[in-house]
Amino acid sequence: MPAERRIKIASDVDIVAARQSGREVAAILSFSSSDLTVIAAAISELARNIYAYAGTGEIVVSLEERNGRRGVRVVARDDGPGVADIALALEDGYSTSGSLGLGLPGVRRLMDEFEIQSEPGKGTVVTLWKWAR
Amino acid sequence: MLVPILKQGDYLIASIQSSLADADLIRLRDQLVEQVGRYRSRGVIVDVTVLDVMDSFAVRTLSTLAQMIMLRGAETVIVGVQPDVAFAMVQLGLTLDNVKTALDLEEGLLYLNSRAKRGRSGAG
Amino acid sequence: MTSREKRTSGERTTDVLSELVAHLRHNRTILREEWVRRITESRLLTTMTKEEIFAEATSVFDNYVEVLETGSVEALQAYARNLSERIIPRGVDTPEVLGIVLLLRDVLARSLFEKYQGDFALLNRVLDAYEPAANRIATTVAVGFVQERERVIRQQQEAIRELSTPVLQVRERLLILPIIGVVDSERARQLTEQLLRGVRSNRAKVVVMDITGVPSVDATVANHLVQTVEASRLLGATVIVTGLSPEIAQTLVTIGVDLTKMNTVGDLQGGIEEAELLLGYKVMRLTESAASEASN
Numbered sequence: 001m002p003a004e005r006r007i008k009i010a011s012d013v014d015i016v017a018a019r020q021s022g023r024e025v026a027a028i029l030s031f032s033s034s035d036l037t038v039i040a041a042a043i044s045e046l047a048r049n050i051y052a053y054a055g056t057g058e059i060v061v062s063l064e065e066r067n068g069r070r071g072v073r074v075v076a077r078d079d080g081p082g083v084a085d086i087a088l089a090l091e092d093g094y095s096t097s098g099s100l101g102l103g104l105p106g107v108r109r110l111m112d113e114f115e116i117q118s119e120p121g122k123g124t125v126v127t128l129w130k131w132a133r
Numbered sequence: 134m135l136v137p138i139l140k141q142g143d144y145l146i147a148s149i150q151s152s153l154a155d156a157d158l159i160r161l162r163d164q165l166v167e168q169v170g171r172y173r174s175r176g177v178i179v180d181v182t183v184l185d186v187m188d189s190f191a192v193r194t195l196s197t198l199a200q201m202i203m204l205r206g207a208e209t210v211i212v213g214v215q216p217d218v219a220f221a222m223v224q225l226g227l228t229l230d231n232v233k234t235a236l237d238l239e240e241g242l243l244y245l246n247s248r249a250k251r252g253r254s255g256a257g
Numbered sequence: 258m259t260s261r262e263k264r265t266s267g268e269r270t271t272d273v274l275s276e277l278v279a280h281l282r283h284n285r286t287i288l289r290e291e292w293v294r295r296i297t298e299s300r301l302l303t304t305m306t307k308e309e310i311f312a313e314a315t316s317v318f319d320n321y322v323e324v325l326e327t328g329s330v331e332a333l334q335a336y337a338r339n340l341s342e343r344i345i346p347r348g349v350d351t352p353e354v355l356g357i358v359l360l361l362r363d364v365l366a367r368s369l370f371e372k373y374q375g376d377f378a379l380l381n382r383v384l385d386a387y388e389p390a391a392n393r394i395a396t397t398v399a400v401g402f403v404q405e406r407e408r409v410i411r412q413q414q415e416a417i418r419e420l421s422t423p424v425l426q427v428r429e430r431l432l433i434l435p436i437i438g439v440v441d442s443e444r445a446r447q448l449t450e451q452l453l454r455g456v457r458s459n460r461a462k463v464v465v466m467d468i469t470g471v472p473s474v475d476a477t478v479a480n481h482l483v484q485t486v487e488a489s490r491l492l493g494a495t496v497i498v499t500g501l502s503p504e505i506a507q508t509l510v511t512i513g514v515d516l517t518k519m520n521t522v523g524d525l526q527g528g529i530e531e532a533e534l535l536l537g538y539k540v541m542r543l544t545e546s547a548a549s550e551a552s553n
């Protein structure tokens with residue numbers, strides 16, 4: 001499955017573009033409309049974090065197949081400051097910017113699989129999967 | 134993207150027409166707050182029917198909008214949240230707790246009108 | 258075939274394979290016909306017409322040869338899935354699919370025997386190259402079929418579950434959602450989606466969600482229900498939860514579930530009355546009106 005979209009995140013407008021691209025890629029599979037919205041919402045949160053904490057980065061949305069299930073994979077990557085304390089960042093309500101602190105834990109609830117790699121000073125990579133039903 | 138704001142009697146109605154970038158939403162918030170002051174409006178309706186996603190930023194901005202408008206003596210109603218959007222919002226934990234919601238524009242207006250009536254009879 | 262003698266052992270397998278591929282291409286028509294004959298003879302794919310079987314056999318055959326040639330099963334995988342999508346609704350099941358793939362393997366092996374029986378050493382090399390590839394192909398098709406079947410079954414289960422929780426409109430703007438049975442995350446998702454669509458299409462203002470029929474309400478279930486309530490509110494509807502016993506409610510609160518957003522009423526009847534009040538209907542209990550009449 002070749003469909004892949006790569007969206008540079010450098011301004012607030014790119015956040016809208018990223019979630020629309022994600023929706024388009026995912027729509028190739030048999031996702032329900034609510035799943036498409038869920039995927040778009042998750043991408044929106046990750047793009048937002050890139051823009052807010054790293055300034056720039058990218059979102060890559062692609063289709064993936066594993067064990068006969070088809071799904072969409074979202075990778076959010078930046079070379080920003082990294083997440084200081086990953087465990088804390090995954091807790092509801094934890095925010096270093098005085099925001100709601102719901103982005104990362106919420107994204108984790110929205111999607112089927114969630115991975116985060118981050119080291120202070122070395123940037124952040126968040127990878128998400130959602131499988132079509 | 135400009136959001137048209139319609140003045141209808143005591144109320145202001147903002148109908149979002151397409152996906153909004155952050156800056157557009159902030160502009161909408163500031164314009165509504167300013168116009169509520171200028172027209173001494175009693176209620177504000179924000180119609181989000183066309184939004185296909187409401188993320189943390191949108192929700193936070195709408196919450197502060199409602200608070201700022203309340204400080205000016207008016208009430209905000211968010212109308213038209215789509216089922217799929219609501220579903221994603223609650224999983225993110227974005228429940229828009231402090232803001233009144235209604236099914237659509239018609240329901241939003243009915244709500245504001247009933248409030249106005251109650252307000253009058255309560256005061257009288 | 259002079260090249261055969263010059264072959265070094267390292268090149269052997271690929272060389273043999275390309276010869277094999279050439280042989281299969283050359284005999285494409287005969288081999289396909291033979292395969293279809295064997296399929297019909299074995300009473301496989303009985304729900305399909307002869308023409309349909311021949312058309313599918315041709316595609317499988319060509320994909321088969323392609324795998325031998327390129328070593329890549331990707332195209333075959335896609336085809337197998339597509340084929341499964343088409344034949345599963347027609348009642349074709351796993352043993353049948355395995356049967357036809359194994360038949361093809363057999364038909365091809367026999368033709369190789371026939372061709373190379375004069376050169377036993379070469380025959381052995383051809384079979385050595387053919388066997389693993391053929392097995393890989395058989396597995397790919399069978400696994401593709403089984404996975405597709407599982408997907409279909411999952412979908413059917415989902416449809417059944419959807420039917421099992423009706424969203425009932427009892428009055429204008431009032432919906433009842435009687436939940437019966439175990440609520441896991443998947444079902445909670447479905448319930449919520451169904452309810453939200455129902456709220457929108459019926460323009461409901463109040464929903465009574467009756468959970469009397471849910472055998473165990475633990476923190477996970479309760480959190481799902483809280484989400485359903487919150488999502489409904491975002492659409493402008495109020496949810497009243499009935500059938501949650503005070504004991505369970507107490508337990509949930511002590512383990513940290515936030516029930517403050519839940520409007521709970523003891524039983525379904527009480528819930529409907531409360532809903533009607535919210536909608537502005539006057540509620541009159543038969544017993545009460547009888548009592549007040551008696552006292553007059």
Ligand SMILES: Nc1ncnc2c1ncn2[C@@H]1O[C@H](COP(=O)(O)OP(=O)(O)OP(=O)(O)O)[C@@H](O)[C@H]1O
Pocket residue numbers: 045049050053054078080081082083084089090094095096097098099100101102103104105124189190
């Ligand atoms: N890409 C990133 N680079 C550096 N730090 C990050 C990144 N993403 C998240 N963080 C850190 O993790 C914290 C939690 O992120 P999360 O998205 O959950 O909440 P938030 O962005 O603070 O608030 P919200 O998303 O609700 O507006 C952030 O406050 C920030 O400190």
Ligand SMILES: [Mg+2]
Pocket residue numbers: 045048049102103104189
């Ligand atoms: Mg965030």
